[in-house]
Amino acid sequence: MDDATTTATDAVTTVTLGHATDWAGFRAAARTLLQGGRPPQQVQWFTAADAAGDLFAEGSGEAGPAAADDAARAPGASFSPDAPPPASPPRVPREFLQRCERVVLHRDPGRFALMYRLLWRLAHEPGLRHDPLDPDRLRLQHLDRAVKRDMHKMRAFVRFRPVPEPDGGTLHIAWFEPDHWITEANAPFFARRFTQMRWAILTPDASVHWDGQRLHQGPAAQRSDAPPPDAGEALWLTYYRNIFNPARLKLDMMRKEMPTRYWKNLPEATLIGELAQTAQARSTRMVEAPGTVPRRRIAAGPGRAAARPAE
Amino acid sequence: MILDAKLAILADAAKYDASCASSGAAPRNSVGGRGIGSTEGSGICHSYAPDGRCISLLKILLTNFCLYDCLYCVNRVSSNVQRARFTVQEVVNLTLDFYRRNCIEGLFLSSGIIQSPDYTMELVVEVARVLREEHDFRGYIHLKTIPDASPELMQRAGCYADRLSINVELPTPQGLAALAPEKDGAAIRRSMARMAGHIADARQSRREQQGAAQVVSLPGSTRRAAAPHFAPGGQSTQMIVGADAADDRTILATSAQLYGGFRLRRVYYSAFSPIPDASRALPLAAPPMVREHRLYQADWLMRFYGFAHEEIVPARQGGMLSLDMDPKLAWAIAHPERFPVNLNTAPREMLLRVPGLGVGSVDRLLASRRVRRVRHADLSGLRVPLKKVLPFVETVDHRPGRLLDSGHLQAFFATPARPVPLAGAPAAPAPPVQASLFG
Ligand code: SF4
Numbered sequence: 001m002d003d004a005t006t007t008a009t010d011a012v013t014t015v016t017l018g019h020a021t022d023w024a025g026f027r028a029a030a031r032t033l034l035q036g037g038r039p040p041q042q043v044q045w046f047t048a049a050d051a052a053g054d055l056f057a058e059g060s061g062e063a064g065p066a067a068a069d070d071a072a073r074a075p076g077a078s079f080s081p082d083a084p085p086p087a088s089p090p091r092v093p094r095e096f097l098q099r100c101e102r103v104v105l106h107r108d109p110g111r112f113a114l115m116y117r118l119l120w121r122l123a124h125e126p127g128l129r130h131d132p133l134d135p136d137r138l139r140l141q142h143l144d145r146a147v148k149r150d151m152h153k154m155r156a157f158v159r160f161r162p163v164p165e166p167d168g169g170t171l172h173i174a175w176f177e178p179d180h181w182i183t184e185a186n187a188p189f190f191a192r193r194f195t196q197m198r199w200a201i202l203t204p205d206a207s208v209h210w211d212g213q214r215l216h217q218g219p220a221a222q223r224s225d226a227p228p229p230d231a232g233e234a235l236w237l238t239y240y241r242n243i244f245n246p247a248r249l250k251l252d253m254m255r256k257e258m259p260t261r262y263w264k265n266l267p268e269a270t271l272i273g274e275l276a277q278t279a280q281a282r283s284t285r286m287v288e289a290p291g292t293v294p295r296r297r298i299a300a301g302p303g304r305a306a307a308r309p310a311e
Numbered sequence: 312m313i314l315d316a317k318l319a320i321l322a323d324a325a326k327y328d329a330s331c332a333s334s335g336a337a338p339r340n341s342v343g344g345r346g347i348g349s350t351e352g353s354g355i356c357h358s359y360a361p362d363g364r365c366i367s368l369l370k371i372l373l374t375n376f377c378l379y380d381c382l383y384c385v386n387r388v389s390s391n392v393q394r395a396r397f398t399v400q401e402v403v404n405l406t407l408d409f410y411r412r413n414c415i416e417g418l419f420l421s422s423g424i425i426q427s428p429d430y431t432m433e434l435v436v437e438v439a440r441v442l443r444e445e446h447d448f449r450g451y452i453h454l455k456t457i458p459d460a461s462p463e464l465m466q467r468a469g470c471y472a473d474r475l476s477i478n479v480e481l482p483t484p485q486g487l488a489a490l491a492p493e494k495d496g497a498a499i500r501r502s503m504a505r506m507a508g509h510i511a512d513a514r515q516s517r518r519e520q521q522g523a524a525q526v527v528s529l530p531g532s533t534r535r536a537a538a539p540h541f542a543p544g545g546q547s548t549q550m551i552v553g554a555d556a557a558d559d560r561t562i563l564a565t566s567a568q569l570y571g572g573f574r575l576r577r578v579y580y581s582a583f584s585p586i587p588d589a590s591r592a593l594p595l596a597a598p599p600m601v602r603e604h605r606l607y608q609a610d611w612l613m614r615f616y617g618f619a620h621e622e623i624v625p626a627r628q629g630g631m632l633s634l635d636m637d638p639k640l641a642w643a644i645a646h647p648e649r650f651p652v653n654l655n656t657a658p659r660e661m662l663l664r665v666p667g668l669g670v671g672s673v674d675r676l677l678a679s680r681r682v683r684r685v686r687h688a689d690l691s692g693l694r695v696p697l698k699k700v701l702p703f704v705e706t707v708d709h710r711p712g713r714l715l716d717s718g719h720l721q722a723f724f725a726t727p728a729r730p731v732p733l734a735g736a737p738a739a740p741a742p743p744v745q746a747s748l749f750g
Contacts (some may be wrong), residue, residue: 247584
């Protein structure tokens with residue numbers, strides 16, 4: 001289903017990939033172009049979503065306005081390679097391929113051109129694979145890091161809320177807004193972790209649903225599709241409020257690891273303002289309070305302490 | 312007392328423990344299991360508190376009742392703090408509920424000592440047992456062990472937990488005797504040694520079993536059950552900094568001994584923090600938080616950069632790390648005879664000593680220079696802090712000039728003196744996080 005259209009004139013070959021994360025389409029097109037000796041400066045890369053907005057691109061009429069919404073899934077027109085697939089594809093390091101597969105998920109429109117340029121150079125410059133400081137390789141690595149970080153932050157900041165289902169079971173639903181096209185690629189992680197739960201993660205690009213047996217992919221969603229806070233969430237807020245040490249306020253450090261753009265979907269973030277504002281006063285009070293005289297409320301004999309649980 | 316109120320008290324009581332790591336566990340997931348949970352190598356920080364600390368685990372005390380009187384501790388018997396106690400089931404339920412919401416990686420359970428060390432340890436182990444056996448929970452569990460508890464209980468704790476810890480609390484036995492009269496430094500170290508033994512044995516037998524599985528594949532040979540895990544995430548400890556007079560040199564020497572002697576995964580440094588209802592025997596103000604940060608940086612140098620602990624704090628500095636600059640830069644400035652380092656020829660050990668070069672950058676430099684000569688522009692590509700690196704290195708097209716010879720480095724890097732930040736003052740500049748200690 002990962003299809004690409006390729007149109008070639010003498011000067012420029014234009015590839016339109018089926019959708020934003022069309023890895024298979026990219027691989028097939030890149031392999032053909034490479035075998036056909038098409039240098040990177042003569043290739044232009046688009047996805048169906050770009051094409052929808054580009055009046056001069058082939059096939060823009062077919063893609064239609066829906067392509068922008070469904071870019072992550074919509075298959076484009078069928079792939080018609082210029083040349084038959086080569087018998088022996090160029091050999092590249094496995095690590096490079098894995099990296100490219102992640103970089104496809106990045107929203108940078110230049111990612112396909114960068115990857116093809118690197119493929120071309122790997123095939124023509126033997127030293128390149130040993131030079132991690134090459135600017136193109138550094139750029140690829142930089143994009144890869146951004147995708148990995150986004151995937152990691154999604155694993156960290158998705159917050160499920162339980163919703164009862166008609167059959168008496170519980171569905172856990174989360175709303176999340178990723179930076180890149182990572183929703184589907186990240187779903188298996190949640191399936192491995194929450195295997196015995198039913199859950200759904202909704203994002204503006206796509207939704208994924210685990211029914212306890214298998215993953216289902218669904219359409220883009222809206223925040224209002226996800227449930228509001230439930231009563232149980234209050235315990236998490238209590239925990240967050242009390243694990244914070246007001247004597248160590250370090251908001252910059254917090255923002256560095258938990259950037260403010262995530263706050264709107266993190267229930268605990270509503271507490272940050274209040275906690276930060278009162279921290280100084282609470283801390284000063286602790287420092288200025290004179291050392292107290294111990295009142296031995298619990299005698300140090302065995303058994304006494306346990307006899308007074310705060311029930 | 313309702314659950315919410317207990318949680319407030321017992322989370323508050325646990326927040327002085329710096330550890331929240333959820334890494335090092337054997338990879339596993341809940342596919343094919345009865346429950347939920349997974350660990351995939353590196354842990355996940357699910358949130359950050361406004362104090363900049365990661366929230367990865369539900370970090371709570373089973374109870375903050377305590378028979379002991381450790382002066383630095385908010386839960387000591389003589390403190391007037393409000394007390395509470397969870398039931399085993401309450402902790403289990405909270406852990407599972409937060410986990411299902413994807414708020415945590417697992418549980419870090421500790422406890423004040425009630426009745427007896429064994430009684431307390433038994434309850435702590437019971438929480439882990441119920442989670443693992445009754446709920447087939449495969450998330451992360453870190454148990455704080457009580458040094459005086461029986462070896463059998465410790466053994467059981469290690470079978471359920473990914474990580475165990477015992478806090479050495481203070482850098483020296485004298486400090487411990489003065490501030491934690493009931494605690495026994497020798498017993499703490501004996502416990503650590505015993506756990507280190509169990510951890511090593513379990514690793515060894517798993518390794519042997521894996522080896523045997525590859526070699527012996529006789530038909531009909533009975534498959535033995537897998538050798539048990541014992542705290543596969545290793546053990547860690549915590550030292551309180553600034554509650555007694557121990558200097559940084561002493562603290563790092565203790566850490567080096569703990570890493571070497573007991574193969575600890577981590578030593579955490581916790582700047583003594585003002586607590587409500589503090590004892591009169593303690594300093595009321597906290598040490599500057601940047602001191603804690605410098606200790607973490609120095610610790611990093613010992614573990615990943617090949618520095619020996621006695622090199623890091625020169626004796627003539629009064630045994631303290633510089634607060635103004637990171638310890639690697641301070642070392643470089645004190646050793647101009649070792650620089651500049653030629654990025655095209657110097658061995659890895661020496662590249663690691665260049666201020667501003669992290670392990671990842673060093674490895675990339677090493678790879679690149681096998682195929683070509685490293686240039687000034689490559690450093691920009693690496694995104695290393697140029698101001699820090701350039702005075703100490705030479706490349707094909709860069710030499711640091713006279714800066715090194717003339718002893719001007721100290722002045723070049725000196726930051727204008729700023730007042731030591733008050734604890735909690737919002738203006739206090741946040742030191743960089745550990746993950747990017749040396750950029
Ligand atoms: S044993 Fe000491 S450090 Fe631990 S809770 Fe009791 S008083 Fe605090």
